[in-house]
Amino acid sequence: MSGALPGPPAEAVRRAVALALAEDLGALGDLTAALVPAGALARGALVARAAGVLAGRACAEEAFAAVDRSVVTRWGLDDGAELGAGTVLAEVEGPLRSVLTAERTALNFLCHLSGIATLTRRFADAAAAGDPRCRVLDTRKTTPGLRALEKAAVRAGGGANHRGSLSEAVLVKDNHLAGTSIAGAVARARALWPGRTVEVECDRLEQVHEALAAGTSIVMLDNMGPEEVAACVAVVRGVDPERRAVLVEVSGGVTLETAPAFAAAGADLVSVGALTHSAPALDIGLDLEEG
Amino acid sequence: MSGALPGPPAEAVRRAVALALAEDLGALGDLTAALVPAGALARGALVARAAGVLAGRACAEEAFAAVDRSVVTRWGLDDGAELGAGTVLAEVEGPLRSVLTAERTALNFLCHLSGIATLTRRFADAAAAGDPRCRVLDTRKTTPGLRALEKAAVRAGGGANHRGSLSEAVLVKDNHLAGTSIAGAVARARALWPGRTVEVECDRLEQVHEALAAGTSIVMLDNMGPEEVAACVAVVRGVDPERRAVLVEVSGGVTLETAPAFAAAGADLVSVGALTHSAPALDIGLDLEEG
Amino acid sequence: MSGALPGPPAEAVRRAVALALAEDLGALGDLTAALVPAGALARGALVARAAGVLAGRACAEEAFAAVDRSVVTRWGLDDGAELGAGTVLAEVEGPLRSVLTAERTALNFLCHLSGIATLTRRFADAAAAGDPRCRVLDTRKTTPGLRALEKAAVRAGGGANHRGSLSEAVLVKDNHLAGTSIAGAVARARALWPGRTVEVECDRLEQVHEALAAGTSIVMLDNMGPEEVAACVAVVRGVDPERRAVLVEVSGGVTLETAPAFAAAGADLVSVGALTHSAPALDIGLDLEEG
Amino acid sequence: MSGALPGPPAEAVRRAVALALAEDLGALGDLTAALVPAGALARGALVARAAGVLAGRACAEEAFAAVDRSVVTRWGLDDGAELGAGTVLAEVEGPLRSVLTAERTALNFLCHLSGIATLTRRFADAAAAGDPRCRVLDTRKTTPGLRALEKAAVRAGGGANHRGSLSEAVLVKDNHLAGTSIAGAVARARALWPGRTVEVECDRLEQVHEALAAGTSIVMLDNMGPEEVAACVAVVRGVDPERRAVLVEVSGGVTLETAPAFAAAGADLVSVGALTHSAPALDIGLDLEEG
Amino acid sequence: MSGALPGPPAEAVRRAVALALAEDLGALGDLTAALVPAGALARGALVARAAGVLAGRACAEEAFAAVDRSVVTRWGLDDGAELGAGTVLAEVEGPLRSVLTAERTALNFLCHLSGIATLTRRFADAAAAGDPRCRVLDTRKTTPGLRALEKAAVRAGGGANHRGSLSEAVLVKDNHLAGTSIAGAVARARALWPGRTVEVECDRLEQVHEALAAGTSIVMLDNMGPEEVAACVAVVRGVDPERRAVLVEVSGGVTLETAPAFAAAGADLVSVGALTHSAPALDIGLDLEEG
Amino acid sequence: MSGALPGPPAEAVRRAVALALAEDLGALGDLTAALVPAGALARGALVARAAGVLAGRACAEEAFAAVDRSVVTRWGLDDGAELGAGTVLAEVEGPLRSVLTAERTALNFLCHLSGIATLTRRFADAAAAGDPRCRVLDTRKTTPGLRALEKAAVRAGGGANHRGSLSEAVLVKDNHLAGTSIAGAVARARALWPGRTVEVECDRLEQVHEALAAGTSIVMLDNMGPEEVAACVAVVRGVDPERRAVLVEVSGGVTLETAPAFAAAGADLVSVGALTHSAPALDIGLDLEEG
DSSP states (O other), X not given: OGGGSOOOOHHHHHHHHHHHHHHHHTTTOOTTGGGSOTTOEEEEEEEESSOEEOOOHHHHHHXXXXXXXXXXXXXXOOTTOEEOTTOEEEEEEEEHHHHHHHHHHHHHHHHHHHHHHHXXXXXXXXXXXXXXXXXXXXXSOOOTTOHHHXXXXXXHTTOBOOOSSTTSOEEEOGGGGTTSXXXXXXXXXXXXXXXXXXXXXXSSHHHHHHHHHHTOSEEEEESOOHHHHHHHHHHHHHHOTTSSSOEEEEESSOOTTTHHHHHHTTOSEEEOTHHHHSOOOOOEEEEEOOO | OGGXXXXXXXXXXXXXXXXXXXXXXXXXXXXXXXXXXXXXXXXXXXXXXXXXXXXXXXXXXXXXHHHOTTOEEEESOOTTOXXXXXXXXXXXXXXXXXXXXXXXXXXXXXXXXXXXXXXXXXXXXXXXXXXXXXXXXXXSOOOTTOHHHHHHHHXXXXXXXXXSSTTSOEEEOGGGGTTSOHHHHHHHHHHHSTTOOEEEEESSHHHHHHHHHHTOSEEEEESOOHHHHHHHHHHHHHHXXXXXXXXXXXXXXXXXXXXHHHHHTTXXXXXXXXXXXXXXXXXXXXXXXXX | OGGGSOOOOHHHHHHHHHHHHHHHHTTTOOTTGGGSOTXXXXXXXXXXXXXEEOOOHHHHHHHHHHHOTTOEEEESOOTTOEEOTTOEEEEEEEEHHHHHHHHHHHHHHHHHHHHHHHHHHHHHHXXXXXXXXXXXXXXXXXXXTOHHHHHHHHHHTTOBOOOSSTTSOEEEOGGGGTTXXXXXXXXXXXXXXXXXXXXXXXXXXXXXXXXXXXXXXXXXXXXXXXXXXXXXXXXXXXXXXXXXXXXEEEESSOOTTTHHHHHHTTOSEXXXXXXXXXXXXXXXXXXXXXX | OGGGSOOOOHHHHHHHXXXXXXXXXXXXXXXXXXXXXXXXXXXXXXXXXXXXXXXXXXXXXXXXXXXXXXXXXXXXXXXXXXXXXXXXXXXXXXXXXXXXXXXXXXXXXXXXXXXXXXXXXXXXXXXXXXXXXXXXXXXXXXXXXXXXXXXXXXXXXXXXXXXXXXXXXXXXXXXXXXXXXXXXXXXXHHHHSTTOOEEEEESSHHHHHHHHHHTOSEEEEESOOHHHHHHHHHHHHHHOTTSSSOEEXXXXXXXXXXXXXXXXXXXXXXXXTHHHHSOOOOOEEXXXXXX | OGGGSOOOOHHHHHHHHHHHHHHHHTTTOOTTGGXXXXXXXXXXXXXXXXXXXXXXXXXXXXXXXXXXXXXXXXESOOTTOEEOTTOEEEEEEEEHHHHHHHHHHHHHHHHHHHHHHHHHHHHHHHHHHHOTTOEEEOOSOOOTTOHHHHHHHHHHTTOBOOOSSTTSOXXXXXXXXXXXXXXXXXXXXXXXXXXXXXXXXXXXXXHHHHHHHHTOSEEEEESOOHHHHHHHHHHHHHHOTTSSSOEEEEESSOOTTTHHHHHHTTOSEEEOTHXXXXXXXXXXXXXXOOO | OGGGSOOOOHHHHHHHHHHHHHHHHTTTOOTTGGXXXXXXXXXXXXEESSOEEOOOHHHHHHHHHHHOTTOEEXXXXXXXXXXXXXXXXXXXXXXXXXXXXXXXXXHHHHHHHHHHHHHHHHXXXXXXXXXTTOEEEOOSOOOXXXXXXXXXXXXXXXXXXXXXXXXXXXXXXXGGGTTSOHHHHHXXXXXXXXXXXXXXXXXXXXXXXXXXXXXXXXXXXXXXXXXXXXXXXHXXXXXXXXXXXXXXEEESSOOTTTHHHHHHTTXXXXXXXXXXXXXXXXXXXXXXXXX
């Protein structure tokens, strides 16, 4: 159940919201909010205007609270929830000026992160159509400064997280093989970073053999078509029939159209940079009641 | 000439890159770069893999330099330049480990910001097809924490900037009219913030009359079709035939398909949230020479 | 009513207070407060020792709370309130150590910002004596790091805010005319930054003509005497008799003595750097009851 | 010689300038600088427009460099130097856009800090007129966030620094005597913070006796007239004729007019909050050569 | 009573904890805590596993609260309390995931700071065995970034604080005597920093004479044995028999074994770098009740 | 070769040094350095006073440079080098004031981090004495705020890094088994975090069987003696004779005395919290030439 997934670290939420508010308020604050009476109160709701998946709830809550502790948000849904056009995410109540001032920052987080969750869900569904065991992974191609929040949005969408940072796992690519072989690189990785996940990017079948022989834990098949993937998977499953010791990740060229085929070809994981670098925002708005 | 446009503030670049590197390096740094010899040198190039418009050069430069001052980047192009698949943006030279470590952060900025510049250019061209005097505007729907960089990317793409923050101009929307009229709101805006741009969102023609009477400097036509826009423009131009005192901005529902029609209908400005909230990344990569 | 004016952004208050406390507490904290018993309680009041205008309330509240959440401050007045010698601003209650530790930081904000509000009120009154329609503006000559708080203090004093940052409006001065005319500069400003306020600094009458012809929204008369100002105003009002399209700002040499004359000469705005760079602190203290 | 005095810590300069630039550049950067050609170069000079004492050089240098590393500033004078109207502080050379963008931030530091140094010099001279051994002290009544820079400006002006933070020395005031005597408080201070300077605020002569008996290192005479001060000094000098063990500080009511009398009355130190909370800015400007 | 001692500044606690959590949570947060059900609750206790002295309570409280405001910690003891193996410091209650996520950060502060307090207590007891008037001092040899917290831990352990920063007092060492004598250096110190504690490091008896003649407030005896110390003390006490004007600090080579002898030799203060640079952590753990 | 090991991220070094300098310089800077002539130059060397292993070079370099860019440090050794009493690490040259001001901060990093590297080397040697294939691991028991630097110091000492943060790997302990079995927890870990290292803490042999059956990648044996470890190793090696798929980590009670026995018992890894929480500082000093 998605509600059981861990959200973003509280500290990351606070820092990102503080930064976002600082850049949106500028030196004078909200010129326009000053036009409404200081004592006016607002009641309204955060409402989805299109179908998708919710993410960014903690950021939106924090945005309203950071502008004004007296603004109250009551949420009926949590990250990971399916939204339709018109779904109410939360009720918002508090001083009208404060609500107007926080609105855009709260929505920017919600729309951006829900956009990621929504695209992730679509990819997850596409992969599952090929094979329900296939998982969708994000990448390190995230928006600078929002890594923790975007990775949490991927989880909300039903995806899994690839490396969150360069210190989480070893991933050997072509450029890391300067003057050495896959075997040499993996051996060095095990010596330097014992017990770590070691993944090897393979462009062709013979590299898969090398990577398996070297004892890699994930074989990443880079820019292959489904048939090549199937051939590589056959090799891997020959060694590890129960998907316990080695996982196969497909990377490059995974689209909503090709994902089912890659999954059906036996990929355990398909990684999709677009989840975080090209997801369009989900349209979510704030509807205020007539004064 | 795009080279003449102001880039992002240097401080904003430094801060964003420092944050991005911190989140990507984690507690241990780059596990995988440690596999290559400490003394190995890299030579390579940042290369566009698809057509588009460059933005984010300063961020990419800073990313390499912040990881290792001895990495050198030589740029032949600047923000705003047209790229084709295969265009070389810059040569990169330095310690291989450092180049590998900085690569993703540099590319994340380049791809994200060039994606924005590229989409902006397409919208600018579309609007110009309708009327070359029509300008494309961004909005405050930016990715949290990247406002200054994204607004600079819009400029690189040939767009113009709407408010960079809530303190830059007054923009009166429905929710600001609690208990008052457009005339009342504009009068209050002029009293509170003398000399500021005052823009009024209008949903229907009669509000345009009100806004003009109140002396607004920009009339924002919200969610109208091209015909309605034309009717409103006629009213505005009746008062200000030379486009000197009042500008007409069209907002809501502006797509690459509809932009020409809105421009042809006489809009001075079309604002497009998608420029910053939904632009897909432009594919740019780092090609390293064989060791 | 001043109470209706927007105060400083909450985030700006928190950041400024955290910085101020860090610099005042040093590495060991308050050596002297440690002399009083840990359990002693304080009751007292923040009291004005001279006549003036209150500003900085939010900072003072935050200073006490940031040192110790259990210190309570109860305010009877808000920013913008008139103070006389002896006026009680707020009651303060909490652990004596904490109150003593926060005292200086709270007062530094209050005295500095109220000093600005007080001087602003005097200038506002002086200008109003010449013409009640004339407004007093601050400048960007603020104390580094305190821009948002000082601009809010100017509002509390009855002044209006000029640009809060370089990104809020265009202000063309001599040095911006390198190789171009006023007409050229304004045209370029409108092309680069459509819809923005464009202000032009004029040293002599003919420049006023040029600026008006170029379509500037504010004419800034720099270092002129009241008679020259009156002559320039006559030109401007000839074009815009109702003060709708073009405002006249007087800058340079505006003192409490000359402000009435400039206002009487027809200036819409007089800008005064001294409001923020040379306002003496208002004397406010903390009176504690005998233990 | 003032050149021998320590300036502000480099880190404090960097942080303050980064903050000041961030608040001045806003989200879009300098709209107006974009009007001048990208390639235009500027040559100019920072020039005093009134007599005073220089402070803030390091901040001004950093402001230009932080905006653009290619801007060069060449200084002929250092903090503490006497300035007359027309004195050239430094030559500035670099891209015109960058010079214009950094100008206000650099000047805000220079004018504010030189204002403090200038007022300090006047107080130092006034005190010296009474007795050349008398030194002028600042207080903790500094502008929030600028403590380190303002204290350095006081040194540049020839003043000495009182506590830089609450952790630097013990200063016992009335409110610290809750339930104890001066003797008790000093004893506790020596027990808690051995070897620290302990200063005691005295409102009347008998407290001076108590403070001396308790072994205080500085006696602060609060709000006394010169005659009372002379009487207290006589008591202190009776115990410590060579000004070695106990210093007498006069605090409260010290003005340029009264400072000589307090010095003549034998005060070792006169502390003046106005040095940092009420010094008017010194007028310094940037003169650019005609393009 | 240790409860009366001032703890670390609240701001220092918040900043250190935020930093520590950011580095421990990384980009994804706590992978393992996600394995337990989102709704599971934890009850447990922070328990000492060895004898020692408590310090760091405020940091531990803040660590749990910063991860999740709904985690409650109930403390029966405060900094400075004696702990035995098995002593319960606090009860902890809240969502199991949050408790597990915060556990290590809370314990890292507690174990490190309590380790310092514990070693300080041992040194304080050792010194007291030689002479109960002798106090143990820390140094500036603290762990970078934790100065304020470690100095508070020393106070909790019964030690006193030497300089918290370079701006708190003058300490003249060999390297500061370039081209001058002790007398010259002290005179210059008194001129530059009137009223400040001036301490002089002495390697041999004649320097003690010089330092006394110069009017130093603390004589630091560097790397002497107890007999040499006794000889120096005799000289100092000859001038200041009541320990009022000059303190003797012994520095270098002070161990738990030698501390009593140094105290017995008449040292007022013994300073021990090891308190902060080499104190082993005190073993404290979190015991959770069976689910 | 240790020189080939990755040092700490540059950003982490800059941030830690900036923080350390800020806390050491305080509001006034270095009072004592001001006693030496502004123009005096220093030449000296960083010298080890005891045998050990170097770590922290980058921090020391940065500390001198951050205080004054004109201070030059020339290093003959890099992190990981063996030091004897008297070994020169680096020559230092620059303005005497700056060198004195930076000295303590540079040394605090060097002494603390070299202390960690030194203790790590001793543990690594001890483990190697039992079996050269056995590696020493650090833990997350690091000093708050210094995780990245301390983990790099462990690498310099020849140790390997366990998790750098909670997001790097899954480590299932007792408290994570609330309501589930080892098999359940590992299955959930693989589902939530595919491809990640999953480690399971085992208190007794039967849990080792469970963990192996569940497919864990590291078995952590907690608080067992060497014989129990040997028994568990036998089970693991029965399944994975070539040490490829499962590693055995011994945790708890590993001392310099017991490490050889644990290694000899077949442990692949021994983890030692003391490396980072209890390593005494290595004595390193700065020797300056006579002026």
